[in-house]
Amino acid sequence: MNKDGIKAGDRVDLSELINLFDVEKMAERTMSKMAYEYVASGAGDEWTLRWNREALDAIKLNPTVLTDVSKLDTRVTLFGYELPYPILIAPTAYHKLMHPEGELATARGAGAASAVYVVSSFTTTPLSEIAEVATQPLWFQLYVRDDRELTKELVQEAEAHGCRALCITVDTVVTGIRNREQRANFTLPNNVLTPHMPGALREQKPLTWKDIEWLQSFARTPVLLKGILNPADAEKAVQSGVSGIIVSNHGGRNLDTVPATIEALPRIAEAIDRRIPVLMDGGIRRGTDVVKAISLGASAVLVGKPVCFGLACAGAEGVTKVLEILRTELELAMALTGKANLASLDHSVIWR
Ligand SMILES: Cc1cc2nc3c(=O)[nH]c(=O)nc-3n(C[C@H](O)[C@H](O)[C@H](O)COP(=O)(O)O)c2cc1C
Numbered sequence: 001m002n003k004d005g006i007k008a009g010d011r012v013d014l015s016e017l018i019n020l021f022d023v024e025k026m027a028e029r030t031m032s033k034m035a036y037e038y039v040a041s042g043a044g045d046e047w048t049l050r051w052n053r054e055a056l057d058a059i060k061l062n063p064t065v066l067t068d069v070s071k072l073d074t075r076v077t078l079f080g081y082e083l084p085y086p087i088l089i090a091p092t093a094y095h096k097l098m099h100p101e102g103e104l105a106t107a108r109g110a111g112a113a114s115a116v117y118v119v120s121s122f123t124t125t126p127l128s129e130i131a132e133v134a135t136q137p138l139w140f141q142l143y144v145r146d147d148r149e150l151t152k153e154l155v156q157e158a159e160a161h162g163c164r165a166l167c168i169t170v171d172t173v174v175t176g177i178r179n180r181e182q183r184a185n186f187t188l189p190n191n192v193l194t195p196h197m198p199g200a201l202r203e204q205k206p207l208t209w210k211d212i213e214w215l216q217s218f219a220r221t222p223v224l225l226k227g228i229l230n231p232a233d234a235e236k237a238v239q240s241g242v243s244g245i246i247v248s249n250h251g252g253r254n255l256d257t258v259p260a261t262i263e264a265l266p267r268i269a270e271a272i273d274r275r276i277p278v279l280m281d282g283g284i285r286r287g288t289d290v291v292k293a294i295s296l297g298a299s300a301v302l303v304g305k306p307v308c309f310g311l312a313c314a315g316a317e318g319v320t321k322v323l324e325i326l327r328t329e330l331e332l333a334m335a336l337t338g339k340a341n342l343a344s345l346d347h348s349v350i351w352r
């Protein structure tokens with residue numbers, strides 16, 4: 001129980017949550033200090049964490065009037081599967097820190113909102129149990145472990161449980177310096193386990209392009225690389241044969257002072273030149289942010305922290321609420337920019 005007399009898992013009044021910033025504020029009241037700091041904090045001096053938001057805010061939109069937006073279409077097809085709208089749940093660790101129902105609540109919330117949920121390697125619930133309650137596709141985020149045989153088994157387990165894509169995180173050779181996390185004495189409670197990642201995230205053994213080839217030699221689902229910021233790496237990704245990339249700076253949590261993802265996105269999109277889908281995450285909080293990301297070359301976006309906060313506020317319903325707020329805002333932003341579908345979101349939507 002914290003100072004407001006609200007404890008983790010208590011119900012909050014969902015009608016008070018009007019936007020994603022409200023969700024964060026409410027979550028801060030319901031979460032333990034340690035859990036809140038773990039989710040909210042960034043690396044180093046948190047420049048990148050702030051830039052993710054500031055760079056999105058600084059972009060102005062260029063609306064077109066008198067176009068027919070009576071039939072809005074937000075669908076996008078990724079790897080043969082049609083999403084009703086281009087927003088996915090980013091992989092985040094330790095959901096039982098945020099809510100006692102953990103990843104089961106996240107999966108239920110994603111299902112109710114018709115969204116793809118990318119399950120973290122550091123899930124605190126076994127994939128088998130998540131798969132049982134999921135009603136929408138799951139993807140799996142992979143941290144490559146020192147033990148390559150165990151890594152292979154994990155990929156095969158994820159595929160056996162129906163995960164439809166594999167996001168290999170490539171920006172976390174080590175985890176970033178997180179001073180707020182250190183000050184809050186972050187430790188995983190004894191009753192919170194990570195069944196697919198026994199042991200802490202230790203320093204990974206070298207993970208190189210050779211390993212990406214190796215992973216693709218047995219993966220039966222599309223492989224995406226998560227954590228690309230550099231156009232030269234984007235080109236290498238295409239050459240390596242992967243099915244997609246995620247432009248990400250890990251939500252500002254790893255290497256501080258790398259640019260905002262929305263700043264990196266246009267260069268990456270140019271390098272990729274539509275050969276494979278480019279997804280993006282980092283700081284997406286408003287429907288207008290989604291419009292900006294798609295206009296600058298993303299096929300879809302992912303949201304991390306807001307989903308954690310929604311989960312902390314109200315379990316599955318909180319997760320659904322976060323996605324529904326963002327989806328509705330996206331629809332309004334498209335209508336008001338005069339663009340009825342995602343294909344018509346291009347550089348002309350950005351004010352220059
Ligand atoms: C609490 C938390 C845990 C995370 N855990 C993982 C993880 O296990 N694997 C991973 O690839 N990314 C992880 N990330 C990064 C997210 O997938 C994503 O890149 C980032 O949160 C997006 O930025 P946003 O939080 O501003 O939406 C985590 C992020 C947060 C906030």
Ligand SMILES: O=C(O)C(=O)c1ccccc1
Pocket residue numbers: 093122172175201250253
């Ligand atoms: O916190 C993170 O961003 C992250 O990716 C992670 C997940 C589990 C263990 C350590 C770091």
